[in-house]
Amino acid sequence: MAASVDSVETGRLPAPRPGPLPWVAMYHSVGDCSDDPYRITVTPERLGRQLAWLRRRGLRGVSVADLLAARARGEGRGLVGLTFDDGYADFLTHALPLLRRWNCGATLFVLPGRLGGVNAWDPLGPRKPLLTADGIRQAAAEGVEIGSHGLTHVDLTRADDVTLKAEVVESQALLTELTGTRVDGFCYPYGTVDARAVEAVREAGYTYACAIDPGPLTGPHALPRVHVGQNDTTWRLFLKHRLHRLRRRPVEGL
Numbered sequence: 166m167a168a169s170v171d172s173v174e175t176g177r178l179p180a181p182r183p184g185p186l187p188w189v190a191m192y193h194s195v196g197d198c199s200d201d202p203y204r205i206t207v208t209p210e211r212l213g214r215q216l217a218w219l220r221r222r223g224l225r226g227v228s229v230a231d232l233l234a235a236r237a238r239g240e241g242r243g244l245v246g247l248t249f250d251d252g253y254a255d256f257l258t259h260a261l262p263l264l265r266r267w268n269c270g271a272t273l274f275v276l277p278g279r280l281g282g283v284n285a286w287d288p289l290g291p292r293k294p295l296l297t298a299d300g301i302r303q304a305a306a307e308g309v310e311i312g313s314h315g316l317t318h319v320d321l322t323r324a325d326d327v328t329l330k331a332e333v334v335e336s337q338a339l340l341t342e343l344t345g346t347r348v349d350g351f352c353y354p355y356g357t358v359d360a361r362a363v364e365a366v367r368e369a370g371y372t373y374a375c376a377i378d379p380g381p382l383t384g385p386h387a388l389p390r391v392h393v394g395q396n397d398t399t400w401r402l403f404l405k406h407r408l409h410r411l412r413r414r415p416v417e418g419l
Contacts, residue, residue, distance in 0.1 A: 186383070186419055187232050188409050189246035189375065191356075191390040194293055195259040202289040204394045205251075209259045211395050216267040218399040219245065226269035228310035229350055229388070233373055236419070245406075247271040248375060248390060250314060250352055251284060252301065254294040261307060273309050274352035274375070275301055277339040278316030286318040286354075298343055305344045312350030313337050313371075320355050321362040329362065333369045349373065351386075358387050385419060 193205035195212055207215075219226055226247035227235070235241040247264075249256055252275030264271055275296060279285075283292040296304070305311050315321065315332040316339075324332065333351065340348045349372035353362060356377030363386050366374045371386065379387035391405050 186389065186409070187229075187236060187241065187244075187246055188406060189229060189232070189248060189388060189390040190226070190393045191375075191377065192247065192249045192260070192393055193251055194253040194255055195249075195263075196253075196255040196293075198395045200291050201395070203287060204392075204396075207393070207395045207397075209263060211397075212260065213263050213266070214399065215393065215397065215402060216263055216269055218402055219269070220267055226264070226267070226271060228270045228272040229312070229373060229375065230272065230310050231270055233385075233419075246390075248274060248312075248352065250274050251318070252276055252296045252314065253284075254296050254300060256296065257300055257303060261304065261309070264309075265307075271309055272312050272350055273301075273304055274312045274314035274350070275340070276314050276316060276318055277336050277343065279318070284318075301340075301343060305346065310350065311340055311344050311346070311348060312352055312375075313340055313348055314352045315354050318354045320357055321353060321365070322357045322359045329365050333362075333365045333371075337369055337371070350375070352376075356390075358382060363387050388419075 195207055195209055198206035198208055223243055224245050227244050229246045232244050232246045235244055249271060252273060256273060279295055281297040282295050301311060313336040316336045319332055321329055337348050351366050351371045351374040353376050358376040358379050363382055367386050374386045375388045375390055378389055383389055391409055
C-alpha cells in the first residue's frame, strides 16, 4: 500500500496501527479443586479438555514471550498465551505432562522469595506447596518460560518504595541467577496494577508484564489476561475467546 500524500510530503511514514490485544489465559494450580475458595485450581482432566479445545480450533498455547515475538514478526495468528501464576509444585506433576501432550508452551510466574514454601498469602483454603529451586530449573529445562511474580506475593499498589523495588528488581536478579537465563516477564500479584508499579517494572528492564484488567494502563507492561478455571467448559472458553477482542481496545505497542 502506498504511503499517504501527507507522509510523502513530510518524509515520515505513518505510524503503524495498533493491533488487537493478544489473548492470554491465566491459570494457577492444577490438581484437586474440592476445596478451592479462590477458584484458582483446575483439575488435570479439565485442563486437558481445555488444551484439546484450543488445538481443535487451530489454536496453540505458547509462552507470553513467544506470543509477543511472533506478533512482532506478524506471525501471531493462531497463538494464545498460557500463564500459570504462583509457581505451584503441581505444575510439574499435572500441568507439564498435558502441555507436552498437546504441544503447548507456557509461562510460569514464580516467587523466588518463597522457594519450597506454601501459598501463605491466601488466608482461606488449603496450603499448596510451591516449587523449589530445582523444580523451577526443571520447568525451565523443559522449555517453560520463567517469569517473576515478585519476591513474596505482595500487592505492589500498596507497597512502599523499598518493598516495591525489592519485589521487582531483586526477584528478577534471583531468577536470572537461578535459571541462568534473562527474565523478561513480570506478573503483578493479585493482578492489581497502577502507574507507579508499571513504571517500576519498566525501569527494571522487563520486556512485558501481565495483569488482569489494567484498564487505561493496558500496554506491553500491563497486559490483560482472561481467568480460566474449573467451570470453564469448552463453550465458556469459546465465549471468553470471542468476547476478549470485543471488550479490549487495540493498544499501541501490541
